[in-house]
Amino acid sequence: MESKWYCTTRSETLASAAILRMLAASSPCSAAIRHTASARPDRGRAAHRARAMKYDVLQVLGMVTMVVCAQALVRILVDNGDRGLLDGLPGGFLPALPAYAVLTAVGVLLTGWAHSRAKAVGRR
Known part of the structure; x- marks a missing residue:
């Protein structure tokens, strides 16, 4: 009677890592089973x-x-007396304007x- 081995990449489908190690020597897909037995697939996900x-x-x-x-940049351009979050910045209007612009x-950057990194990872 010939036994058929099922190749799997998920360790959850088999009972334990000990069974995987035991079967790894005789399985046609031993590399996949060995990798599955030693890896923790949940950690990767x-x-x-x-x-x-x-x-x-x-x-x-x-x-x-x-x-x-x-919003603060527009506000400081309309009313240069109200500097918003950078009110404590010394120098008044002049240093606050480029600080808000930067x-x-x-x-934006x-x-x-x-967004581009999340797209590369497959999130978008």
């Missing part, structure tokens, strides 16, 4: 999700920075970078 989630969080952080600083640009 969790790391992938964490990486993708990191880019989502960075994208949201970039959007919030961009919106807050762009922070708005940083928010961070949002774009995080």
